[in-house]
Amino acid sequence: MKGRIPDWADVTLVPLFSVVLAFMISAVLIWAIGESPWAAVKLMVEGAFGSSYGWGYTLYYATNFMFTGLAVAVAFQARLFNIGGEGQALVGGLGVALVCLYIPWPHWSLALIAACLGAAAFGAFWALIPGWLQARRGSHIVITTIMFNFIAASLLGYVLVNVLRPQGSQDPSSPRFPSEIALPKLHEMLAVVGIPFSRVPPVNISLLIAVAMCFAVWYLLWRTRLGYQIRAFGESEPAAEYAGISPARITIYVMLISGALAGLMAVNSVMGEQQRLVLNAVEGAGFIGIAVALMGRNHPFGVFLAAILFGFLYQGGAELALWTGIPRELIVVIQALVILFTGALDNMVRIPIARLFAMRGGR
């Protein structure tokens, strides 16, 4: 079925068409609950892109989604479905908190490097176990990563309540990180080159790390030997094995990389925004990574664009909830529809597009 659509259309028209479908159904839903879809779209666009305040939040959310989207995309390239980004990011947050709380850093830049390493190492470890279990014991990675999400939540609950919570505090969260290691925000960075930007949104230097990671993943997948092996393994496991690629090795490597990327998200949210570890530090961003990766067709550049789209949806959705009777959860519906159309129903979307090309070709 795929062969009948040119490659450029497969990576652009199919996701675009899916998003349009998802938006159309959401518009019907907005209309059904008695609000105006047109006014909602206007409010969302203005809220997300109409000011540097809106842009700041959009980019902050997009940073999270780039990390988790890349995590899912790398695994998808090897045809592994890592649904555990949520848990890996949670455990990554624990890594960030330990690094920031227990080591007195002289400067934020050193703390940032260490926090990145801590987040990546903890996230990778949390993905390594399911990866190892799939590679060596044959347990289904989807089920184990789901289970590990719940185990991570329990583990974090235990650590926050019993270990990191300051004496006398009722709130299950860690103490605040020292203010000397607060990450520079985007407005401080832009002020250096003289561009004014809102001081409020939490968007910070992690955005640059996320963009760098998009390049790094692209380089890894298309310019290195390991990347070639990952893609070959994803195309056909028997063929890859015949070519001397060890499935167990690739599975474990891919899960390590994927978990590290998901863990890195915590640098943005835990160190960049909350500046302490809280119970729901990830807020579903691990799952949004699935939608982002599917929409971005598992390509880092696609993930970059899809992450900005979802950043827009999250910021726009927050504005919507603030000014209208439409709750924030509308965004979860849109996210679900995007996953449904790009991931599960993509044959349904593809068939009419393929017909269209067949008609053109027949002429």
Place this chain on the structure above:
Amino acid sequence: MDLGTLVQVLDSTLRLATPLLFACLAGLISERAGVFDIGLEGKMLVAAFMAASIAFVSGNVWVGVAAAVAASVGMSLIHGVAAITFRGNQLISGVAINFLAAGITVVIAQNWFRQGGRTPSLSGDARMPRLTLPFAENVRDVPVLGPVYHGILSGHALLVYVAFLCVPLTWFMLFRTRFGLRLRAVGENPAAVDTAGVSVVALRYGAVAICGVLCGLAGAYLSTGLSAGFVKDMTAGRGFIALAAMIFAKWRPWHAMGAVLLFGLLEAVANRFQNMDILGVAVPVQAMQALPYILTVVILAGFVGKAIPPRAGGTPYVKEH
């Protein structure tokens, strides 16, 4: 632990195991037919919402239950269209169903009731009545029999008994009827079923629909029996615990009952005691909460017996031309 506490814990074990049992059997039937379903959670959530809101509006809990089943079957059909008709990725479809449910229940609840994504609390006929089993009052003071029959077994909502009745029914259907044989065959080797002239698509849709009905009952019990109303995300991972129980039971109905009773007991104990002291070691409540998931990982890894799913599970069937 004194006798009174023990009876209370076991009593709440039955209640907490009920939604798990429905959902677990639902997943079991779907996966036996070769359709993976990680969307149990979402279907339960939609059903819980529909049951509570329709029961509130109509004032009759059974109208609510009917609406819950209808909504859950509707969600199942979305999964069916994606997984069977369009041969999409069943896991991704399940994820989408879960998010769809998480979002749409709050959006609609807010629109209908304006209480921050919850339904008003239910009372009277809008809640599931508790049944007193025959002679329960008479044997109340008999030692052993009294606490077991009156204290633990009696006094639950009808759906609790229905859930446990579904265990032998599911077993009978799967292993003693023609439909069950074909259903299991379509999960192991759909091509053989197709060759025998039986429709793979129809069988799989049938299994997915049954799965929807059972998830509907699970959700309805959750919001009208176990609690009195719907709150946002009230399933709280129960769909995944049910999935864990199904793997733990290795896709067998009687074992599924054992697994959900174990997981129900863990939840009941975790609710009753904040920190347990077992043989001098303090077990934190979080460990009890995580135990079902840890056990499932251990079982899946084959350290304690191997859990082997139906062979054709997760793969769409493509007819040869």
